[in-house]
Amino acid sequence: MLQRPTPPMFTGKHFAVLFTFLLLLPSLALAAPSTPTLNTGDTAWMLVSTALVLMMTIPGVALFYGGMVRRKNLLSVAAATFAITCLVTVLWVVVGYSLAFKGSGAFIGNFSALFLRGIGPDTLTGSIPEMVFMTFQMTFAIITPALIIGSIAERMKFSAMLWFLGLWSLLVYAPIAHMVWGGGWLMGDGVQDFAGGTVVHINAGIAGLIAALMLGKRKGLGVQPMPPVNLAYTMTGAALLWVGWFGFNAGSALGANGTAGMAMAVTQVAAGVAALAWMGAEWALRGKPTLLGMSSGAVAGLVAITPAAGFVGIGGALAIGLLAGLICFWTAVYMKQRLGYDDALDAFGVHAIGGIVGALLTGVFSAVVLGGVGLSSNAHHSILGQLWIQSKGVGFTIIYDAIGTFVILKLVDWAIGLRVTEEDESEGLDITLHGEQIYE
Amino acid sequence: MLQRPTPPMFTGKHFAVLFTFLLLLPSLALAAPSTPTLNTGDTAWMLVSTALVLMMTIPGVALFYGGMVRRKNLLSVAAATFAITCLVTVLWVVVGYSLAFKGSGAFIGNFSALFLRGIGPDTLTGSIPEMVFMTFQMTFAIITPALIIGSIAERMKFSAMLWFLGLWSLLVYAPIAHMVWGGGWLMGDGVQDFAGGTVVHINAGIAGLIAALMLGKRKGLGVQPMPPVNLAYTMTGAALLWVGWFGFNAGSALGANGTAGMAMAVTQVAAGVAALAWMGAEWALRGKPTLLGMSSGAVAGLVAITPAAGFVGIGGALAIGLLAGLICFWTAVYMKQRLGYDDALDAFGVHAIGGIVGALLTGVFSAVVLGGVGLSSNAHHSILGQLWIQSKGVGFTIIYDAIGTFVILKLVDWAIGLRVTEEDESEGLDITLHGEQIYE
């Protein structure tokens, strides 16, 4: 497929794509293999995957996070999620997609597809309309900043949040997406990131940590209890994230094929194991298995399997899920307390840590001997080699992301300030920022 | 496709279909192009679209509306939505589908497919089973009366509501669907209505206005505050409407093709822009950006892009979304107050107005020079000509709908009365009509 220069490709998905290609050979032989043609089955699946990933953010993340804050801030979290969905939608078609997926720069794309110029209903990306590929990618660009909201909940100004995450989506997300998926240097380097372990989760989690540190703690943290308003919302959000993640991971096969099927199966398994692992650890160490724990564990497993989805087998999924559940439990429950940063809803603890666990283990369990589809040829098919490549990807993402986030936040702070007043924080953001409240 | 007389066709979707046809030529060349064959990819997408549009009504509309009423009426709104879903399901297979999609009358279909006589698993509509087409269309027939519930909320008798909307679905919805989509005169006239701007949204909104006027205002309106019970429900409903709308609009391509991809992309963009527009206007003019505002704006954008979805480009989507957001904001927030009708949850202000904005702008932004796929040949490809055709479609729908709704409501009023007693209204419809309440 490397000979076809037009459609954006996922080098991270090299093996998956090769696989699919071989699988489809008979049918391709019937059609003309030289010119790409639209496949209705692939297109159907990608249309659905796009809907599923949108559902992850609204209502998924909105409910997942909304249920975890205090009653007075429920609507503010939902509003932030909803507004970011809308804002990134516009930014993406205006310039984001072009920056991420056009051109062959090592670090960033170009402006050739501003306002999606040149993309019509008949333009294809592989076997699906490019419009579908673009919208599918848009839903990834939406959920990534939406995840960051978890770190800054209950204390950031709405206006500052919009500026921060809007700028972040163009200055941090788009370049990283380009580097890993859009033809940039990490892609060339052989990094395996099937569905966005680095681009989405590590990226969101690190930005969340930086933002949490720069904002400071919520007033009263550690002194007053801050009980989640409604864990039924959180469970519903976690469940919709889980269901939507099928679109996220199996959709990243960009077609309805065996790789998609494999990706869906390992996604399910990792989520289930990680939820049981978190729940079990909680039960053993803190006395009770909680619904919040299970939900968090499931998300941790989903995060960790994301980079690995198309590459590993069932054994790998079980191992990755188990480790992600245990490690993220420890990060969110113990490490956070010890270090004392206020990552309110654990975007860092679950997404960055889970993403790192997953990204590194992808380099292990993709190995054929461990039931995977194989390691990158750049790694000479050695696990250590692949681990090194994966580490570079992770490391670079962390550094670039941390610096970018810091600079953007400094700028926004200087221009309009990041944090609401103490009084507004006390009274709650629902009333003070949005003039609304839950009446039930 | 005009040579194949059996399957119902969307003349409004003339261009889209032609387009798809050309796109599929190579594959069609392989198969036998003369006899329609089932395409599994198209079928897969239409099965999913049907599920998505059902999800728009239950739980979508039920939550969207349910969250906006007062606590004592939450369940009554959900019950109305749920019951209408069930009632129209039955009416549609018994007679509605036949009236809307069978025969070649100018105004209404015939009775040839009562109880779906003659339609089996092997009957096709284009490249999909007719059973799928029928069920897909059913979900449209369901959501349209469900939207009307927004105008009559918090004061109509449950029995009267069932009679009103049941009759309305046969006497108003089915004929209009026939005229625009099922082979009637508006279809022949060249009206462009991709996914139901006239048939669904203007139709529902106007009926809502008439019903709101005939019912009168809710007791205490303007005197007592009537705060929405739970805007998290409303946000969830809006989000599910948004996600489901992919099935509504992209599903109206009746296949998994480039038109569907284009329709999905413009749907996403219009929703995003409209939400930002409403939120921005609110922020500027009333001081705060609300979650209810964003949610309402998103729905307004989705409504307005509905007739345009398969016809316009990204530029058109941005323009339509922006205008729909601003105009519907003005209608729902200012005009309603000034005119004083009690369109409780703004079915008129959002669906009729948004639908009219969209239907007219479809005639503008479909033009090739504005990035669209082209205007109807009946309009001699001129924007003014198409605008005139669109206006006729809109105008006729409004007049027919208003008269039909008025007559049905007079009848129901005469037979059983429309409105609950003052006491029941005070105590709340949940307890008085349904013997249930929210306990949380």
Added chain:
Amino acid sequence: MLQRPTPPMFTGKHFAVLFTFLLLLPSLALAAPSTPTLNTGDTAWMLVSTALVLMMTIPGVALFYGGMVRRKNLLSVAAATFAITCLVTVLWVVVGYSLAFKGSGAFIGNFSALFLRGIGPDTLTGSIPEMVFMTFQMTFAIITPALIIGSIAERMKFSAMLWFLGLWSLLVYAPIAHMVWGGGWLMGDGVQDFAGGTVVHINAGIAGLIAALMLGKRKGLGVQPMPPVNLAYTMTGAALLWVGWFGFNAGSALGANGTAGMAMAVTQVAAGVAALAWMGAEWALRGKPTLLGMSSGAVAGLVAITPAAGFVGIGGALAIGLLAGLICFWTAVYMKQRLGYDDALDAFGVHAIGGIVGALLTGVFSAVVLGGVGLSSNAHHSILGQLWIQSKGVGFTIIYDAIGTFVILKLVDWAIGLRVTEEDESEGLDITLHGEQIYE
């Protein structure tokens, strides 16, 4: 298809499959019909169906049941549903799938696919990847024990519930699935069970009854009112069950074809009619139409159409829905009171009874004269003959299930005890078992 021994087949779906086969003949003629090839449209639909059926359990069942219990037990029901989803996910890939779908034993499969050994991205089941088939079947294995939670709500220990349902899924569900779907004796016998009337619903409902009897009644039942905490959750859950059921029933066609379309249409119709029937009966006999009634009725209709979905026509769907709505209304509202068992949320009253009604009526309305696709050749195409076969299927399931459930529960009771203490029950399971509560 009987010549191809490798892929698991649904003998219950014999006719449906034959049908599809004939329908696809032209396209199959183009490909090589002797070796199975992946069909992207079928695969797309099955990927989606898998997501839809998962959504039925989380958040579907969790919300449906969660809204019906008292406020103090809401989270415990959601937690049970979520935990069972995770537990069965793991059990299924480790051993459950192999027990249900591998080997040719009359009663149970074998251990040949422990940890899914031998199944890779390129292994097919019919026209879809076996991984997709396996995950699709997993979602059935998940929802079945999750339904049982309705019978044991508000009083069972969380640990006992995990042991009970985990063991049940291996010792009861897997064998029955094997017997009816995986090549066992009921399959050979000609039982028609399209999507799981016996395997899922009767199975879950009978286990629920046994468990309810063994646990005893909730403290205060019949003395204190036990109002459902939030029927908006229950409505949302019912709606998601309904939408997801399209994946359950139409997905059981294992492809995007005319049978799937037919299955979807009759599913919709049966749900609508049954909801109206339950609501009407309630209105007539108890004075008010309730939202809980409509939701329950819809689920009853969905249950009853499940075994019949690919076999019956619209007339059959109307009849099955009507009867299921009325009979389950009577069971859940009158019979339960009279007999006095505490099937808290009516898993028995709705799922077992609805499943039995559906399983028997499938043997009637599958007849060609009644608009169905035809009866089994083992029944010599006679309704009485088919009824006899169906009854054997139902009867055997009931007996095996009841004994298996009883034994497992006795064992768990002996080992760790089944029921929480009286005090914990009074205070509520949310706090006492999970250390959490709803704060809204």
Added chain:
Amino acid sequence: MKLLIAIIKPFKLDEVREGLSALGVQGITVSEVKGFGRQKGHTELYRGAEYVVDFLPKIKLEIAMDDELVERAIETISSTARTGKFGDGKIFVLPLEQVVRIRTGEADIDAI
């Protein structure tokens, strides 16, 4: 000083409050309560179960006031909260020995 406790129908709250404001009452504390009394409850239905809910939603007002205002306050509440149907509610008058305004430390009449 007296503490008036008034139980009224929920939808009468705004009227009563306006009446009291007109009288010069500057502070009120309000809570949602359930009342059991002569007014008959409603029936709720849940599948097999049907039961009468005897406890109906009411609003409780607590108002501290000077003795001399009590008579007029009772009149105002009575006239604004009355519908003439069962369940209109009650007014209770309790002796109040001391009042303190937390913000300023002012006491008694000054603190009301």
Added chain:
Amino acid sequence: MKLLIAIIKPFKLDEVREGLSALGVQGITVSEVKGFGRQKGHTELYRGAEYVVDFLPKIKLEIAMDDELVERAIETISSTARTGKFGDGKIFVLPLEQVVRIRTGEADIDAI
């Protein structure tokens, strides 16, 4: 006249109400409150945070009654609400100077 305020465990409400009805009490006002006292609270868990919730759900009854009923009412409430465990609650008796029935304007004993 007296105003009795009783704090009881929530699941005892129905029993207490029936006891009082048997005694001839015709009206009660009920509210949901949280109690802090000798009864120990429960622990809640939220990811990193674990804390004891000291305020436990209780039901507060307010009942206006004639002086002569007070003794028997206290007895009835005590016996029906007692479980013998910490947290059973308290009964407070306050002097009540005046009662008005809003619907009719009746006063004092007639208004109860």
Added chain:
Amino acid sequence: MKLLIAIIKPFKLDEVREGLSALGVQGITVSEVKGFGRQKGHTELYRGAEYVVDFLPKIKLEIAMDDELVERAIETISSTARTGKFGDGKIFVLPLEQVVRIRTGEADIDAI
């Protein structure tokens, strides 16, 4: 004995409770109320409607105590609940004639 009723700002609850515990108060009954007073409310927006919500969330404490504790309790509540801004709340002191502990039947001072 007295019954103290204190209306405070919600986020002050924990501080006040700790202060009272330090004083030896062993039981408190708490409820969520809405307060109307000098503190100005907030505005809510719903599409066409915009209105001021005058009733603000407050916490009501009820504490039965021995007469001699009253002064110190008032001081403690005042100092811990004070922010100096409008809306800090009030303390009301009512005479309390009788107290019964349901669990044991103890009365008055022993029952507090």
